[in-house]
Amino acid sequence: MAKTAALSGFPEWLPAGRIVEQHVLANVQRVFELNGFASIETRAVEPMSRLASKGEIDKEIYVLRRLQAEEGDDVSPDKQLGLHYDLTVPFARYVTEYAGKLDFPFKRYQIQKVWRGERPQDGRFREFAQADIDVVGAGELPFHYEVELPLVMAEALASLPIPAARILVNNRKVVEGFYRGLGLSDIEAVLRSVDKLDKIGPAAVGELLARDAGANPSQIAAALELASISSPDASFVDRVRALGVEHELLDVGLAELAELVETAAELRPGTVFADLKIARGLDYYTGSVYETLLTGHEQLGSICSGGRYDSLAKVGNMNYPGVGLSIGISRLVSRILGAEMAAPSRAVPTAVLVAVTDESSRRASQKVAAALRARGIPTDVAPSAAKFGKQIKYADKRGIPFVWFPADAASDGAAEPDQIKDIRTGEQLPADPTTWEPPSTDLWPTVS
């Protein structure tokens, strides 16, 4: 097992686990860049006034103070700093701050750690990496980005050593239009109730709807009917229509959700599903919302979530709407390692270990290593001029596939060439450091 966690909530990986994490990060980064997203990083801290503006979440903030704080230090909420707990708040601030220097629509990805000051005993991650993509427009942002972004995430997730991911989508306009058409007006209360469906079941949700949203039995029945609808194609539209509810917003929402599911089915079949019970985030998103379940690991919860928001930021009279999704990298890597879904072919980058005959010839071994590295072959030099058996053991222990014996080491005749040994097969062949190549599958560690 390549996972360890000595300080609860702060996961760390051993080198083998880190190679898996690097593989995950490199793959999602590559997909983001192939789709035209530019990288940014933001500072880890934001003023408390900005972090605390979101209400309840302020319970989870880590506040900073300088150990040797002085009397003159300004600790007003504008000046006091906390660690960011997501990448959306800092991205909104970044857009506000640099709007004049950015080109809109602005497509960015951001892969960074975030921190949540959870109670230590709760066992949740208190530090974890997220990988976010967002598109933000100046003034307006066309709907088609709500279709394209989950497809980028589907492509990113398909590049990872994990089971198939199912992206479940819903739309605020569908549910709000439906509830309004039903005659319900406290939409937030309805959403809060429906959000508990998986946990407490339909009967209990019905009671909540009656108590908190003032729903009557037929309204409850219709709301539960709506939440029961899911579909890999646009057939859900007819099923919603069959419930007989009419509202202008419902029409708009159904058209959007159908367009999203249909385009996804054509461009990347089997990845995106309409699921009308998805309610999480619908209280602050304004259009599409996304959750993602990993087949066989549904109890992990959503590994990639997000949605459409009509106002990420405002600068003067200009409003910046956006749509974005976020992968919980640390949770995903933790599961990949914990469930042994993938492992690296070796725990070091090294493909070749150059042996050292005696310390006086170390420089010759270093030159062989330099020649191999100059041609892109990761190479290490043996730590000591121990017996060759011990040097081979050094390589074997780390999974380094090849050991190189410089000429003086491999023979007692000066005209002999260097030798390279594949320690997995024992095969040993003459080799020249200016031309020898390992099989491409051995060049770098692979993850599978």
Next chain:
Amino acid sequence: MAKTAALSGFPEWLPAGRIVEQHVLANVQRVFELNGFASIETRAVEPMSRLASKGEIDKEIYVLRRLQAEEGDDVSPDKQLGLHYDLTVPFARYVTEYAGKLDFPFKRYQIQKVWRGERPQDGRFREFAQADIDVVGAGELPFHYEVELPLVMAEALASLPIPAARILVNNRKVVEGFYRGLGLSDIEAVLRSVDKLDKIGPAAVGELLARDAGANPSQIAAALELASISSPDASFVDRVRALGVEHELLDVGLAELAELVETAAELRPGTVFADLKIARGLDYYTGSVYETLLTGHEQLGSICSGGRYDSLAKVGNMNYPGVGLSIGISRLVSRILGAEMAAPSRAVPTAVLVAVTDESSRRASQKVAAALRARGIPTDVAPSAAKFGKQIKYADKRGIPFVWFPADAASDGAAEPDQIKDIRTGEQLPADPTTWEPPSTDLWPTVS
């Protein structure tokens, strides 16, 4: 300018600057891996008891507290958390914690942010990225790693868009042996005085040596003579010998320093220089020490420093000696951007923008984009079906070199092929998304 810094001490880059930083990070990471260093990351926090054990540095620690801290929260130094201010303290803790699961000698690299709770008005970076390499042995660590590690850093720095870097080396054994041979015993006081040479000059250092280290005039003269010696080869040995000081430790140190400079001159000429006035860090390092100056930017101070330590960590009876160096990435990138040493060929990853004729044909454009991405070509789709002139402007503004016109867009005949336009030359040619390739220099942004 791609640099901004709205919260003093917390640098952030615009997307163009971030591409330069990504280029720097990718290059150093590649060199580290080519040299067999394994990646690790450690959590951002350590218990205060561990961070504060180094004396003076505790002035610069950011201490964390949960905003909604509760009465039961343990705030003893073992439990209270602070942000790490370097990558050495967490690495030592990592080695201690996972020693049983690591293979020694353990070669690791670590690229992460660190934080220093500097006074806001001091203008220093309070958050910055470092790139560290270290080798740590179990029980012992051969001297040759003190030769190899600065050469890895020389290779890493040579891969960056910066002027030539000069690595200056000294050795604790040389200076301690020399001072002891001179009859001085308060080595720390001598080192502290000599460390001020560049700032206050030899006369004032002489006064400090007399006052703080009890040196007499001939001892002062000899110490200043030693500090004046620098050399790109082993000729410094004779110059030190000519000062007539004898000490066993001096002999060992001179042999080591000569070996380091000679090997470096052979493997990577013109990069490593003996410089016997280097004193920073000699109070806690035990062998070689390294500093690095950037030609033409010497006033930046050292951009890459480190040294040999005889005890990074202890576990039971086992001692873990090591040697390591650290590049200050943020400071280097800040200078690269500020002095306009390098810029990216474009500010987005995108090589191709696929035009959209009208919104009803967007899916056709998305399919072209998917075909290009599947072959590794970073591609974006136009945000709206505006006039083609406006779509070309969208690409031009971002530096995207190619605009793709799907067949229906490029012509009114269905048999016409798609067209690709190089918007820098205006050249437009027929193209097939399953075979077309951009010139390799246009595939990804380049930095130069």
